[in-house]
Amino acid sequence: MKLKLNQLQDPFVNGSIRITGSKSETNRLLLLRALFPNIQIENLSNSDDGRVMQKGLLAIKGEVDIHHAGTAMRFLTGYFASQEGKEVVLTGSSRMKERPIQVLVDALKELGAEIEYVNKRGCPPLRISGKKLIKNKVALPANVSSQYISALLLIAPSLENGLELELVGKITSVPYIKMTLSLLDELGISTSFEGNKISVHPKKDVETKTMVVESDWSSASYFYSIAAMCRVGSQIKLSAYKKNSLQGDSVLQEIYTQFGVETSFSDTEVTLNKVSRHKTDFFEYDLSNAPDLAQTISVTCLGLGIGCHLTGLHTLPIKETDRLAALQTELTKLGAQVDIDAESLTLRSTSVINEGVPIDTYHDHRMAMAFAPLALRTNLFVNDAGVVSKSYPDFWEDLKTIGLHIVEV
């Protein structure tokens, strides 16, 4: 599906949207519910990634295909490796077969798991024969993806002796690790995270409990970007959010004050108010705690005609696509000057944005969603726009409800 986004002649929006549940919280809670069936979950994500996780958890043997879902791939690897008697081949999209998983496989093997690479060493597909894991201590690199660490922590309470992890190197995407530990804590599982050591105590069962997934903050980022590019007075209400979020991407509230967007809370609704012009002409930020915001923020800066230098982006090359390369290519098509290296992106300010550019999305939901707000500045096309279903299937419909003009071409 190719979409044309027509430029909004008056850059003004006003509307309310209920955003689907966080896919990160959803996929953690689905796994925890498989271990502790008396957990109930509300506001589950309606995303593809949530669906493949839910379906994957039901398998006992045979092939489990998780398509593009990184969290499902990593979390299910830990799950099946520790489920005695289950025998699966865990596979995914062609991109998933390039996304590294050796750090997690090595750690699980160290704990006694039986896992083989079906094709290429270090990447899915994986043949997993579930085993009872008795060992409870392992060290693993922490600078590649936090998902390997969360995968181990999620199964930890079900292991006879719990788990002690030693994280080696600079820890990346830390809020996602803390989210995992907070969810365990909420279920009454005892954990500790001090320095580079994490431990989780074993737990046989948990009390009956309803866990309410907060709506997705990464999805909210596209509305922050729209609000930033609108004229003063524009307002977007989003629900259902929590003041004390477990999601690191809630840092948006702080970041977007630089772009003239103030956030206020009323119960579970957040209101984004465009109150002023942007406060900086060159935005600098380390996104190692919020890597999924890199695309949104660099496009916001292009739309506002300001430059930026974003660092901490070392995990971007192994996500749904090489996001640093994809960003450079697409921003350049729009007329921007962009430099990248292994962990950063620099955008020079430009006042002109090329019109009618077809944005390629590289099977990456965030490429489609991050560029959409540019419809506040120019006409543009988005190729393969259905990719948004990975995390936010209702994205295009929701944009229409706040007044954007979008047609299929």
Ligand SMILES: O=C(O)C1=C[C@@H](OP(=O)(O)O)[C@@H](O)[C@H](O)C1
């Ligand atoms: O644990 C999670 O839910 C996630 C962790 C992050 O990945 P990395 O730890 O690989 O950066 C993030 O980019 C991803 O979208 C979701």
Ligand SMILES: C=C(OP(=O)(O)O)C(=O)O
């Ligand atoms: C990186 C992402 O997802 P995953 O790694 O779970 O595929 C994302 O949603 O931006």
